[in-house]
Amino acid sequence: MSEQGSANPAPALGAQQPAAVAPVVVEAGAWLAMLALAGLAFSLAGAFGLTGRADPSMLTGIREAAAGGDFALRTAVIAYALVGIVAAAGVFLPVRRWGGSLSLRIAAGAALVAAVLSFVLLFVLTAWLSILTAAVAGIAVVMVLGVLSNPHRKPWRSAGIPVVLLLVVTYGAQLLGGVGAGHTVLRWMAVLGCLVVLVGVLLLLTGRAPQPGEAPQIGAFPSAPRMSVREAVPVKNAWACHFLFFVLGAVGILAQPAVAELGFGQAGTALIVCAVLLGWAVGFETGPTFAPGMSRPRLTSFALIAAGVLTIGAGALTELSGKAVLSGAVAFLVGLGVRAQDYAFSRRVGAGLGMLAGLLLTLAGVSAEIPLSDAASWNLTSTEFAYEVVGVVALIAGIAALFAFGPHGIHGIGVDVVHAFRIPAVRTEDRTASEATEDTLRSTDAAAPGSSEALLGSTGDDAGPASPPAPGDLSSALTVPTASAASAGGAGGAGRGLFIALEGGDGTGKSTQIHLLAEALRERGITEVVTTREPGGTEPGGRLRSVVLDGDGVSPRAEALVFAADRAHHVATLVRPIVERGGVVITDRYIDSSRAYQAAGRALGDEEIAALSRWATEGLVPDLTLVLDADPASLAGRLSARGEQNHLDREDAAFRETVRRSFLEYAAQEPERYRVIDAGGSVDDVAARLLEAVTAVLDGAPAARPAPAEDGTAGTYSDEAPTVVSPAVRSAQPSAGSPHQGDGGRAAAQPLRDADEAPTLVHRVAAPPAGPTAPEADTAAEPKPAAPRQTSRERLRAQAEIERQARERLRSQRDGRQP
Ligand SMILES: Nc1ncnc2c1ncn2[C@@H]1O[C@H](COP(=O)(O)OP(=O)(O)OP(=O)(O)O)[C@@H](O)[C@H]1O
Numbered sequence: 001m002s003e004q005g006s007a008n009p010a011p012a013l014g015a016q017q018p019a020a021v022a023p024v025v026v027e028a029g030a031w032l033a034m035l036a037l038a039g040l041a042f043s044l045a046g047a048f049g050l051t052g053r054a055d056p057s058m059l060t061g062i063r064e065a066a067a068g069g070d071f072a073l074r075t076a077v078i079a080y081a082l083v084g085i086v087a088a089a090g091v092f093l094p095v096r097r098w099g100g101s102l103s104l105r106i107a108a109g110a111a112l113v114a115a116v117l118s119f120v121l122l123f124v125l126t127a128w129l130s131i132l133t134a135a136v137a138g139i140a141v142v143m144v145l146g147v148l149s150n151p152h153r154k155p156w157r158s159a160g161i162p163v164v165l166l167l168v169v170t171y172g173a174q175l176l177g178g179v180g181a182g183h184t185v186l187r188w189m190a191v192l193g194c195l196v197v198l199v200g201v202l203l204l205l206t207g208r209a210p211q212p213g214e215a216p217q218i219g220a221f222p223s224a225p226r227m228s229v230r231e232a233v234p235v236k237n238a239w240a241c242h243f244l245f246f247v248l249g250a251v252g253i254l255a256q257p258a259v260a261e262l263g264f265g266q267a268g269t270a271l272i273v274c275a276v277l278l279g280w281a282v283g284f285e286t287g288p289t290f291a292p293g294m295s296r297p298r299l300t301s302f303a304l305i306a307a308g309v310l311t312i313g314a315g316a317l318t319e320l321s322g323k324a325v326l327s328g329a330v331a332f333l334v335g336l337g338v339r340a341q342d343y344a345f346s347r348r349v350g351a352g353l354g355m356l357a358g359l360l361l362t363l364a365g366v367s368a369e370i371p372l373s374d375a376a377s378w379n380l381t382s383t384e385f386a387y388e389v390v391g392v393v394a395l396i397a398g399i400a401a402l403f404a405f406g407p408h409g410i411h412g413i414g415v416d417v418v419h420a421f422r423i424p425a426v427r428t429e430d431r432t433a434s435e436a437t438e439d440t441l442r443s444t445d446a447a448a449p450g451s452s453e454a455l456l457g458s459t460g461d462d463a464g465p466a467s468p469p470a471p472g473d474l475s476s477a478l479t480v481p482t483a484s485a486a487s488a489g490g491a492g493g494a495g496r497g498l499f500i501a502l503e504g505g506d507g508t509g510k511s512t513q514i515h516l517l518a519e520a521l522r523e524r525g526i527t528e529v530v531t532t533r534e535p536g537g538t539e540p541g542g543r544l545r546s547v548v549l550d551g552d553g554v555s556p557r558a559e560a561l562v563f564a565a566d567r568a569h570h571v572a573t574l575v576r577p578i579v580e581r582g583g584v585v586i587t588d589r590y591i592d593s594s595r596a597y598q599a600a601g602r603a604l605g606d607e608e609i610a611a612l613s614r615w616a617t618e619g620l621v622p623d624l625t626l627v628l629d630a631d632p633a634s635l636a637g638r639l640s641a642r643g644e645q646n647h648l649d650r651e652d653a654a655f656r657e658t659v660r661r662s663f664l665e666y667a668a669q670e671p672e673r674y675r676v677i678d679a680g681g682s683v684d685d686v687a688a689r690l691l692e693a694v695t696a697v698l699d700g701a702p703a704a705r706p707a708p709a710e711d712g713t714a715g716t717y718s719d720e721a722p723t724v725v726s727p728a729v730r731s732a733q734p735s736a737g738s739p740h741q742g743d744g745g746r747a748a749a750q751p752l753r754d755a756d757e758a759p760t761l762v763h764r765v766a767a768p769p770a771g772p773t774a775p776e777a778d779t780a781a782e783p784k785p786a787a788p789r790q791t792s793r794e795r796l797r798a799q800a801e802i803e804r805q806a807r808e809r810l811r812s813q814r815d816g817r818q819p
């Protein structure tokens, strides 16, 4: 062990810090010693005063003293508080100036003295000796923590074992020797705790340097594994988190006086502390994945509100197990709420203030008899009063947080339970989005272009890619014969999977339906169906989503650019790789949303917005766009029931009408690639309509039997050839003279025609030569002649017809008729 003097004022772990286990041993011992000493000081001071001395035999009478009203709660609370204060006072010792080695030696000396004092305490039972022992043990702990480079550990890691030990031992003692026996064993627990601290310090002095990664991390949000959740945004002022720790500190500290008031033994305190620790641990660990559809500031705010309500409940309960459960639940919410934030703040501030508030409120000694009915009343004790005040403060702070906490502020108090607990971004059957993408990238490299296994798991049969798939079978329908697929090379080429976009106005049911549709496709044998959304389908996309949708968003042009940025990353890292591998991607919103909301709604210009998205996506166009259509007015109820709204959801009726009309317009312009689905009726009705539309497109007409061409680049239409329903992804750059239509003004992806007018399918088009005859891709099962470009009059007529049908459907529903 190297020596570090004052020349090196900030000793890092490295050379001095032995095995990573040693600091944990010190902390575990300290937790045990402090809890035991605090309980002892509390009980002794309450029963015998701060300086009064008791025989060990007198400890068993503490409960009787409490029951008989001879227990001085205030004196007990003062002694209890003093244990914490003197133990924490070591924080002010100049550990760093002394250097690591000297600090550790001081720690060893202090731990030894504390162990001796705790031993004396076995026989000389006084509150002041408990306090003194705590002060000396505190010096040892603070000296150790001062020389650790990573003193931030999850507290339950080091506190868990001592707290459980305390619970088991005190309960055991109470079962065997009555309630007073719980106090008796506290003495032994204090000795044990101090000895463990001493052992830990000695390990530190003599041990080896830790290996990288041995020291546990604090586990704050940024180091959480990547999961499909709404992202935490770094918070500069984490005041809501301070309030959460405030509640935790108060509930933790109130356990001891509350249990004394209930007349229960020391095991009661251990039970509540255990519940608090467990709740906090579970909340903290589940925080990153809890309510993935809820924004993180919202989660923190609701956690604070709920913590407030439960604290009020814990104060009102005069039954130990209920108090323990509610205290644990409060701690769970605290863990959840603080873990939801990407924060850099001290827990000690909030927790310390909470402890102080809890103790001061108890010391205030407010008590009252509150009549509940003619027959019953609630005798509010001073501890219960403290719980109630802390709970109300948390409740008020939580409500304020709902509107004011977070980088962009939040609006509204509604909770969309369904969406809050649903993963909003990517979902594959068993994997996270990032895993799916990583897999995709790996296997995109590995899979030979055109290998049928790369398309669908269910197609990897021995028959090989040349086997004709059964007509009507969706998974088979997605299979692309090798000849065609092999032709699909080339930069920027399209793949062999399927890309479906769900579009429509707010509240039309896209998020609800996307999972149902994916599930239905999986049930039909497609092994890889990935659902995703825009904005926010990727991890960085989540941050962009927050920029553009939280609070009042950004200016219209910035808004358009952020949506495009999200889309660019989404397509590059998720959609395109999966589709190229042969998977099915269904996205909740795509380019048409930018056209409808930004180009039409914000009047930013369709050409500009379409071009922006075309550039962002390198021309990737969905094989099929499903427009969920409903009169916006009919959706108001759904949206208000859902609660959570962004500023775009709150645009006026004219905006929503423009958005709806735009979607219908795009559908009318490219009827072969769009399906307009009536979004009215039950969830099941809409799901059935969607599935019907998708399968109709994919299964295709039996007559559609295009064969791969001999040169492998195209298939000619032939009755002998296997069915080819290739949902090829179009990524062709717009060719000269090819008008842009539909999503982002894609290069019109129509089947080619050979000399006999038979349609030719090209499954992938890499970089089509410029000119009006550039090869283009098709997805339709039934090869159709290239759709002639509609005149604006025809488009208007088609649009009018779609709108007429939509109105008719709604009218029928209103009249109670079947559409
Ligand atoms: N067919 C339906 N009938 C009644 N309520 C529905 C139906 N479909 C969805 N909902 C409800 O309407 C609300 C909005 O649905 P959903 O979030 O799926 O729409 P959305 O199109 O994704 O909206 P947004 O684009 O604003 O996210 C949700 O609370 C959902 O439970």
Ligand SMILES: Cc1cn([C@H]2C[C@H](O)[C@@H](COP(=O)(O)O)O2)c(=O)[nH]c1=O
Binding pocket: 506, 533, 534, 535, 549, 563, 589, 590, 591, 593, 594, 595, 597, 598, 646, 648, 649
């Ligand atoms: C992709 C995209 C989205 N929007 C708008 C439309 C909605 O109001 C929100 C997204 O919210 P959702 O709950 O995920 O549907 O963003 C847009 O204006 N432009 C776009 O390109």
